Amino acid sequence: QTVVTQEPSVTVSPGGTVTLTCASSTGAVTSAYYPTWFQQKPGQPPRALIYSATNRHSWTPARFSGSLLGGKAALTLSGVQPDDEAEYYCLLNYGQTMIFGGGTKLTVL
Amino acid sequence: QLQVQESGPGLVKPSETLSLACSVSGGPVSSSSYFWGWIRQPPGKGLEWIGSIYYSGSTYYNPSLKSRVSISVDTSTNQVSLKLSSVTAADTARYYCASGRSYYYGMDVWGQGTTVSVSS
Numbered sequence: 163q164t165v166v167t168q169e170p171s172v173t174v175s176p177g178g179t180v181t182l183t184c185a186s187s188t189g190a191v192t193s194a195y196y197p198t199w200f201q202q203k204p205g206q207p208p209r210a211l212i213y214s215a216t217n218r219h220s221w222t223p224a225r226f227s228g229s230l231l232g233g234k235a236a237l238t239l240s241g242v243q244p245d246d247e248a249e250y251y252c253l254l255n256y257g258q259t260m261i262f263g264g265g266t267k268l269t270v271l
Numbered sequence: 272q273l274q275v276q277e278s279g280p281g282l283v284k285p286s287e288t289l290s291l292a293c294s295v296s297g298g299p300v301s302s303s304s305y306f307w308g309w310i311r312q313p314p315g316k317g318l319e320w321i322g323s324i325y326y327s328g329s330t331y332y333n334p335s336l337k338s339r340v341s342i343s344v345d346t347s348t349n350q351v352s353l354k355l356s357s358v359t360a361a362d363t364a365r366y367y368c369a370s371g372r373s374y375y376y377g378m379d380v381w382g383q384g385t386t387v388s389v390s391s
Contacts, residue, residue, distance in 0.1 A: 163334075196374045196377060197378035198378070206380055207343050207367055207381040207383055207384050208310075208367070210377060210379040210381075213377040213379065214376070214377070219379060234372050249317075251318050251319070253377065253378075255374055257335060259320075259331065259334065260308075260320040261320065262310075262317060262319065265317045265318070
């Protein structure tokens with residue numbers, strides 16, 4: 163059974179930079195998995211931030227960037243703001259199956 | 272602009288079938304421009320992909336749910352439906368409908384979700 167792994171929790175200071183990662187138990191994550199990143203705040207539905215590993219949606223602030231890094235998908239937040247405190251999920255597309263990572267709780271402190 | 276909204280009974284009895292609808296506005300559910308997905312989130316837990324349906328009619332399901340789940344589209348009502356049979360308490364979750372333009376763009380339109388509790 164394929165597993166997608168994210169850091170359970172990460173803490174960052176306001177104004178800092180942080181990178182969240184998304185790994186696949188099948189091996190290196192590539193663009194062929196169309197990595198997608200979502201942000202979810204309490205009581206709200208997930209909001210798509212990044213598609214196909216590196217592309218921001220029109221509504222995604224420029225401080226969010228996606229990449230492929232060391233065999234993983236990565237989401238980097240630069241100049242973190244208190245409003246960025248949320249749960250972040252990655253989603254990998256394996257063709258006939260999609261699998262979410264367990265999520266990373268980002269605390270801004 | 273495409274929008275989706277989930278609806279359905281908030282309470283389902285164990286062993287019964289959960290049936291939810293996703294009402295689509297801003298575009299036809301039969302459009303080749305979109306695919307549709309269902310995702311759920313148990314209380315306090317992460318997201319779980321349930322399955323997706325594509326313009327071709329092809330459906331793909333989470334292997335762990337495949338024997339119990341069915342997703343279909345109803346062009347007469349412009350809705351996407353989800354049916355999950357033989358439910359147990361483990362199926363208690365908030366259920367989301369989402370839409371995407373392609374694998375490349377991913378699922379970028381989400382509904383607010385609807386909460387389903389399984390209890391006698």
